[in-house]
Amino acid sequence: MHGSFNRTFDVVVAGGGIAGVAAAIQAARRGKKTVLVEKTVQPGGLATTGLVNVYLPLCDGNGRQVTFGLCEELIRRSLQYGPGDLPVQWGGEAAEDESGRFLCRFSPAAYVLALEEMLLENGVELWYDTLICDTVVVDGKVVAIEVENKSGHGVLHAGCVVDATGDCEVARRAGVPCLDDDNFLSIWALEYDRDAQGEWLLTPGVCMHVDGVPWSVEKAPPGTVYRGVSGRLVSDFMIRSREMLREHYRRTEQEGRTRKDQFVLTLPGMPQFRKVYCLDAARVLEAGENGRRFEDSIGLAGDWRQAGPVWEIPYRSLYPRVSVDGLLAAGRCTGARGDAWEVTRVIPVAALTGQAAGMAAALALENGVEVRSLDVKLLQRELEQCGIRLHLPDVGLAYPGA
């Protein structure tokens, strides 16, 4: 029957991608009654439903681990039910990765099994197939989200909401200003390739063949902008990306491959936008701010594209510049612009900001304060207890020019 319902939680985590998973686990570990609300039917977001299958590095590219905490637990769990492994120099059994970096590939489906198990082990209530469709704001504070699922229309009251929807669904509905950016067209799919050989054979002949092939990334022709900011644009992106895949198979057929020896096995179940909306946060991380000290740093992130740069992530990038309370952002929703967003939007940093958001939400409730008024030193002490290193000198790095 289609009805209406009300539930109350300490922490409501909106969106079950890696950021949401980390936020929910951290809040639950702190003893908070936590729900994870997800519109698909599995956790992981882009990392699973979106078929992204490379857990990018936890290190600086010079042999030094910089990101710790749940980020590290989650990289190890990504291998629990799958065939991948970490490079030997990072405690695994796989041959040394040629980049020398602390990263791994994983099977998205295997990761779903591990993530869900981890959430349940930690006592997180899971609400799948549940669409967040509105936010309730009272006197400048987010107090609830509205959802739709098979049971009808529900209101989930919260002491604090973590927006981990990947595109600020909660924040925007609360009237919080957000930033947006362009995307290029790409499609990552899982493909059967009879001739493929290598470690990514899942069963004989089935290969995770997703990257490094000419069709996987197509730069937008001049004048074409791919954005995920409207229903029409999302649909167009999906149609165009699959058209690109059909073009690819027509091309390979002309080159002599047949659909018996090469075909697409699984397509992404969500749009593969890299950047849609992020928070116009109290402190937006800007390009070139790697190596900069932030007194309110919640952890460190390397640059997945190159060895060297390490970023401190300010706590202020997790809450809005405007004074809307009861709301934190995590993952690719946290406040960053341009090149800095390239660094914060990937899996390890989503895990880091998710954990920080979950911890901050729990501490704010315990101390009866709003998240923006939380004692940052207290937050930092608790994150350090979880093994997180906050500042460059904590991992033996100096500030440039120091």
Ligand SMILES: Cc1cc2nc3c(=O)[nH]c(=O)nc-3n(C[C@H](O)[C@H](O)[C@H](O)COP(=O)(O)OP(=O)(O)OC[C@H]3O[C@@H](n4cnc5c(N)ncnc54)[C@H](O)[C@@H]3O)c2cc1C
């Ligand atoms: C093509 C592509 C390749 C990439 N390659 C890599 C890579 O190799 N390695 C890497 O580390 N990163 C990569 N990334 C980036 C990375 O995968 C993501 O940015 C990261 O996983 C983001 O995690 P998140 O939790 O912030 O958001 P998401 O993974 O987007 O999770 C958000 C979740 O919220 C849910 N949600 C959204 N709206 C609602 C709603 N209204 N109601 C309920 N639920 C909702 C979604 O269903 C989703 O599960 C890639 C991204 C893309 C697009």
